[in-house]
Amino acid sequence: MKLQTGFTLIELMIGITIGLVILIGAESLFMTTFGANLSDTKQLRFEQTLQVLSENMVSEIRRAGFSKPNISLTKQANNLYYNTQTNCITFSHSTPDANEVFYGYKLQNKIVYYYNSITTNGSCANLTNWTPVTDSSQIKINTLSFTTTGTSLVNITFAAEAVGLTLADGTVVNRNTSASVHIRNN
Secondary structure: OOOOOOOOHHHHHHHHHHHHHHHHHHHHHHHHHHHHHHHHHHHHHHHHHHHHHHHHHHHHOOOOOOOOOOOOOOOOOOOOEEEOOOOOEEEEOOOOOOOOOEEEEEEEEEEEEEEEOOOOOOOOOOOOOOOEEOOOOEEEEEEEEEEEEEEEEHHHHHHHEEEEOOOOOOEEEEEEEEEEEEOOOO
């Protein structure tokens, strides 16, 4: 009788079963790691969006009233170079090429809008020529307010909520942010 080498059917079945158990464990580990990484990435994107939004607002508003020599700026209805309302601010300053440019930020329907024009001041009453700067599928700005102290300090506060992002305990990721801008050129 010849000696046969190889695996028996039972040994092969046991090997396949052990291999499947290892693969299922590896897949579970991969999916857990991937899910945590995706959540961390979403939260990081949310935090960065808020930081960039706040820094852009502060940077632009700080320049309100800046004028190059021989350029006269248009004052707002309140006789300043900026005008704040509950959830809207409009302002102007001159650019390096010596033009007056009108700007604004406002909140409507949980989206922040930006205004930029070289011809007319933005109206807080409507969205004509305003451009959305936040993506409502990723972030909701629940409140945005511009308040003034004296004639040269603008306080910006907003509360934001990440869309589709919850912590391990089920709470929605929210952030409140505030910044103060001293307007030197008023």
